[in-house]
Amino acid sequence: MIQSGRASLTVVSTETDPALISEILGLVPTRVALRGSVRRSGRPLEHNVWTIDVEQSPNADADADETGTQALRDLVTGARPAIGKLSRLPDDCDAKIWWSADSDSTQGGFVLRAELAASIAELGVDVYATVYLEGGESTEAEQ
Template identity: 45%
Template sequence: MIQGNRASLIVHSDVRTVSEISALLGLEPDRWGESGEVVMHRRGRPDVSRRRPYPHSFWASETITREPASEDQTGFAALRELVDLLEPCADALAELRQDGETIIWWSGDSDSTQGGFVLEADLLRRVAILGCDIYGTTYLSEDADDG
């Protein structure tokens, strides 16, 4: 089963600035870059491994991380919390998709070599209202017995 998990919102826009995206959503990003700016490391230095500028504005929400919790058997606690945060922004997300894209990233850490999880119907309905595609990854445990 999925133990810890993370979820975040990514917005790319060809016409809006980071501040315009923030104002529309009513949220501040924790990572961002304006179209044409040099890609920066998290520490604020230019990323020399990526010598090209951002091709569009990039806005990313703070990643919500949830450690294993006995009350969450689904593996999607972080996604559920992110959806709670984004529900009031559904119309703004639709507007942002007119000239860009909105993506939810989810990843989970499995306690075995299988990445089992439960994506509950109510959460699926709520994500569908947001209109964001979900990109996901499950990280499998390398310590599990092969046997």
């Protein structure tokens, strides 16, 4: 079962200033990286990155909520002011939701409830998802 997750709404732009993205969307980012700033690798960033993050969010009540999508739900709820506005971003902007989750088993099942899918659709942005699985222990037969 999904134990925790992280989610981000990210807008990448080649020219549009992140301050304009905030103005258009009516949201304040949790972080911004400007084109030309130096990455950890030492290479300059080739685009602007505007992001709202929901950091590590535990699956609130695993017994009552087996969906495993708490961080994604929190992000979508926080991004509601941007409904209908993402399509107004300039053409050089690309918006995505990134969601990742940690499973306590070698299967990473989650449920994307219809209400959550509808809320994502209202935002008009695609979700890129990854579930990280707990590594299984090999048996003698597998060795």
